[in-house]
Amino acid sequence: MDEVLKAANSSFGQIVKSTVFIKNMNDFAVVNEVYGRRLGGALPARSCVEVARLPKDVLVEIECIATVSK
Template identity: 80%
Template sequence: MGEVLKSSNSSFSQIVKATIFLKNMNDFETVNEIYGRRLGGALPARSCIEVARLPKDFLIEIECIATISE
């Protein structure tokens, strides 16, 4: 996700909304810790949803909306 943000002239600090899809909600604490470290002090709006299955049987998928730098 960092590379996509960078190539779009954006960054983790410019995320305004994120949606996290988890295969297992028991992974929430681990994901929350990593998410918090990666975003630093930024606190964008966020939703976290448990889903039955993700493409390619991934355990997590994250989509985000971010602003871009001029």
């Protein structure tokens, strides 16, 4: 995600909304810890949804909306 944000002239600090899709809600604490550590002090709006299956059978997928720098 870092590389995609950089390519769009953005960063983790410019994320305004994210959605976390997680295969097993029992993993929420681990995902939340990594997510919080990676985003640092940024606190964008966020939702987390448990899903039955993700592409390529990954355990977590994150989509985000971020502003871009000019």
